[in-house]
Amino acid sequence: MAEALVVGALVSGSISLVLNRLISPEFVNSVVSKKLDRKLVERLKTALLAAEALAADAEQKQFGNNRVRKWLDSLRDALYTADDLLDRALIKAEIRKKVRIRLPLRLNLSVREMVAKINEVVKRIEDLQKLKDSLGLKEIPTGSSSWKPPSTSLVKGNVYGRDGDQQALMKMLNDNNHHNLSVISIVGMGGVGKTTLAQCLYNNMDLMDGVDLKAWICVSEHFDVVETTKNVIKGISSGVCSLDSFDLLQQDLKEKLSEKKFFIVLDDVWSEDADMWNSFITPFQHGRMGSTILLTTRMENVGGIVRHYNSYPLKELSDDYCWSIFADNASFPESNGSSELEGIGRKIVERCDGLPLAAETLGRLLRSKHDAGEWNKVLSSDIWQFSMIDSKIVPALLISYYHLPAHLKRCFVYCSLYPKDHEFDKGELILL
Structure with a gap:
């Protein structure tokens, strides 16, 4: 794909x-x-x-x-x-x-x-x-859109349909307050809202009451123990870490976490390598009671090597909640208020299969399009027939990609050569 x-x-x-x-x-x-x-x-x-x-x-x-x-x-x-x-x-x-x-x-x-x-x-x-x-090829015009995945601990926009999940996870976190270290993973398919839910917890003032240190770390497909340890130190130390040796990094992290209650989010974790996790987790054993590592992952067995481990399966949203997300991003009914568009939009939402990221992306795609024909193009796209198992890409996101203008597709491919969550230097990227 x-x-x-x-x-x-x-x-x-x-x-x-x-x-x-x-x-x-x-x-x-x-x-x-x-x-x-x-x-x-x-x-x-x-x-x-x-x-x-x-x-x-x-x-x-x-x-x-x-x-x-x-x-x-x-x-x-x-x-x-x-x-x-x-x-x-x-x-x-x-x-x-x-x-x-x-x-x-x-x-x-x-x-x-x-x-x-x-x-x-x-x-x-x-x-x-x-x-x-x-x-069977036809001449079709190209449109325009843009999409960027979330990469921050800050909550963006309204969050729909996750109040029950927040309450369940808060209870799970509070029940583990008598352990020195608990690992909790939010498990679900891509685009279901794991990161958004973790953002809500991370920014919950009541939940963070009594927490001495917290950090938000993007991990992604390639779990590098040394780099991730360094990023945790940077997260709890205002972005400062000049160490390179893994031993010195672990000693430094152990000292910083000792007798402190911490809340560390590891977003988008893929590795199930028990040896790597055992090496990584060692400094975290020295925190104060109630310390937590919260993972977001698509893999059911990530983080399960610690004694106090719980996973929370995150389910898809209802069509009604997905419609709220879609309408919010499509500026409906403020600028797209016709009953015809609403009918098409609700059919599009049904095809999002309860994935909030899909509803958000397609809503944003159609925000500036006021013609029913444009909305019907999205609804009738052949891409909906693609299997996510085969493509590993949510069809709604694939549709948004095909609506990018040609020069942005080229830029998209160029940027995809970099590792996920790579931090670009603006001046260097412009020169490239």
């Missing part, structure tokens, strides 16, 4: 890249006006625009359809070739304009050769377009 998203994003992004290059003043003035036939350039533009509309549909139909997937791969290869040829032409023109030097061999193509190669690429793209009927 992840590889398929990468291919789709690279195709969309590559088309935009080549189109932008074709219409740039530098390319038009340096290459088109002097070297390339304008008709050939226009033909390439037309082919790219048609391919872009087909690619948007192909991205959604590639799952479970190997022929469409191969079509996307072929289109991607043609786009890479086109971009490389145009890049060569522009560099060659710029070098010759500035100084008379011998060009590198890879740039030293005659105008005739360049035109022939571009003609070949255009034909490849046009031939791919001719396959649209046999593949």
Whole structure:
């Protein structure tokens, strides 16, 4: 699934890249006006625009359809070739304009050769377009949206349908007050609201009464004992930790936690490695009674190596609560108040399967769309048929991805190369 998203994003992004290059003043003035036939350039533009509309549909139909997937791969290869040829032409023109030097061999193509190669690429793209009927591809426009997962201890917006869960977990926490260390895990599928519930507990003033130290740590798929220990120290020490040795880190953490009541949240934990957990948990045994580590995880056995361990399975929300989340994020009825949209919206919510993140994402996606046709596109999307077991991605989030504009899909894929919860330096990212 992840590889398929990468291919789709690279195709969309590559088309935009080549189109932008074709219409740039530098390319038009340096290459088109002097070297390339304008008709050939226009033909390439037309082919790219048609391919872009087909690619948007192909991205959604590639799952479970190997022929469409191969079509996307072929289109991607043609786009890479086109971009490389145009890049060569522009560099060659710029070098010759500035100084008379011998060009590198890879740039030293005659105008005739360049035109022939571009003609070949255009034909490849046009031939791919001719396959649209046999593949069942349609030309569809692309929309826009944005989505960013939560990465903070702060509660955002209203929380619906979790009062009972909060009360149950608070009782569980209070019942463990006579133990030096308790580990409690909130267990549930992705998007069900584990992090949101943990945020509510973390910011509950009554629950935090008497707590000396608390910290919120994002763990994610790769559980690094040293890095996570260091992050806990930073969390309880205002972001300061200059140690690197695991032994020194554990000694430092032990001293900081000794005789203190702490509340540590480890958000999005995946590792079930008992040896790693035994190593990590050692300094936490020295806290005061009532100290707690709260985990959010999709895995039932995470954290179960300690004596006082409890898990809390978090269930899906009712459709009514999901509708409240959807309506809140869709600005309904403030700006989208028609009965027709409400009918479509409630059907969309039913397909969210009780996942608040799905309702929130799709509500936000449709917030600025006031046309019933746009809402029906989301409702009738083929993506709803994908199995979460196979794709590992909530269909609603996959739909929001496909509504990103091409340049953001490309950016999305680039950023996905970094580890989850990676802290970006703004200036460095802009330069990259």
